[in-house]
Amino acid sequence: MTIAASTQLICFLALSAVIVLGALGVVLLSNIVYSAFLLGGVFLAVAGLYLLLNASFVAAAQVLVYVGAVNVLILFAIMLVNKKEDLAPIPGLLIRRLLSGGVCVGLFALLTRVVVTTPWTKGPMPIGEEATVRIGEHLFTDYLLPFELASVLLLMAMIGAIVLARRDVLSEDPVTGEEVDQGLIEKARTPLLVDQPRA
Amino acid sequence: MLSELLSGSVPLQAYLLLAAVLFCTGVWGLINSRNAVRVLMSIELMLNAVNINLMSFSSYVDGQLIRGQVFSVFVITVAAAEAAVGLAILLSLYRNRVTVDMERFNLLRW
Numbered sequence: 001m002t003i004a005a006s007t008q009l010i011c012f013l014a015l016s017a018v019i020v021l022g023a024l025g026v027v028l029l030s031n032i033v034y035s036a037f038l039l040g041g042v043f044l045a046v047a048g049l050y051l052l053l054n055a056s057f058v059a060a061a062q063v064l065v066y067v068g069a070v071n072v073l074i075l076f077a078i079m080l081v082n083k084k085e086d087l088a089p090i091p092g093l094l095i096r097r098l099l100s101g102g103v104c105v106g107l108f109a110l111l112t113r114v115v116v117t118t119p120w121t122k123g124p125m126p127i128g129e130e131a132t133v134r135i136g137e138h139l140f141t142d143y144l145l146p147f148e149l150a151s152v153l154l155l156m157a158m159i160g161a162i163v164l165a166r167r168d169v170l171s172e173d174p175v176t177g178e179e180v181d182q183g184l185i186e187k188a189r190t191p192l193l194v195d196q197p198r199a
Numbered sequence: 200m201l202s203e204l205l206s207g208s209v210p211l212q213a214y215l216l217l218a219a220v221l222f223c224t225g226v227w228g229l230i231n232s233r234n235a236v237r238v239l240m241s242i243e244l245m246l247n248a249v250n251i252n253l254m255s256f257s258s259y260v261d262g263q264l265i266r267g268q269v270f271s272v273f274v275i276t277v278a279a280a281e282a283a284v285g286l287a288i289l290l291s292l293y294r295n296r297v298t299v300d301m302e303r304f305n306l307l308r309w
Binding site for chain 2: 005008009012016019020023024026027032035036039042043046049050052053054055057058061062065066069070073074076077078080081083085087088090096097100101103104105107108111112115116120121122123124125126127131134135138139143146150153154156157158160161162164165167
């Protein structure tokens with residue numbers, strides 16, 4: 001995809017505005033559902049940036065994995081744990097926020113200095129549309145081991161997520177061997193650690 | 200950088216600065232969020248910032264071999280695994296504590 005340089009610049013400015021404002025919204029908005037949807041917008045804008053960089057495969061992967069899987073997962077988690085609760089006030093919260101804001105601004109200044117002062121060398125011409133073929137070659141030659149490790153990692157994460165999120169339900173009582181009342185299983189278990197006195 | 204910007208093309212530095220903004224926003228959100236789901240969202244923001252860096256380097260500096268794109272595919276994979284496990288941990292925490300307030304997850308505190 002080759003488009004005129006000025007169009008590219010305008011696209012970049014629009015996408016980066018969406019990304020920056022969306023990220024600020026994700027962090028600052030009080031309603032977490034709005035945050036989740038804005039996060040989806042940020043992911044889509046990042047995919048647009050990848051298209052601008054002539055990386056159509058990674059852009060498609062970004063849309064499929066981030067918008068289609070991670071964002072939906074986050075929305076499901078919000079729905080599962082969405083309980084209106086008044087957060088207990090913490091002393092010194094404002095000071096903490098300002099301090100961490102200062103740290104983040106300092107980090108940004110450091111990164112900006114590195115970016116501006118480093119003499120970046122211009123590499124060879126990007127291959128553009130050939131990128132997908134080249135990624136495939138990489139994945140099956142010199143990055144074969146990380147590729148296989150990534151599949152093992154995904155399998156482990158899937159099993160781990162199932163084990164962690166599973167509700168332990170026994171079909172019969174372990175002591176008496178009687179059938180357990182199914183109505184009891186369906187009810188939410190009494191949480192074990194609520195209001196534990198602070199040590 | 201300025202001459203490139205005036206001629207209308209996007210310089211590499213612009214992508215890097217955008218990624219820096221995104222990363223710092225993510226760090227701030229990670230530190231300050233009291234909702235555990237928002238902490239996970241901030242981590243995703245930071246991972247995306249890293250991905251933007253990798254992709255722009257791959258396009259501007261390593262245009263023929265595009266190793267950066269391969270790496271960002273791996274980063275996306277790891278991010279998906281991280282989100283799944285993180286949200287599962289969050290669900291089991293919520294089941295035991297009935298809250299998502301980060302300040303009350305102090306089981307491992309000294």
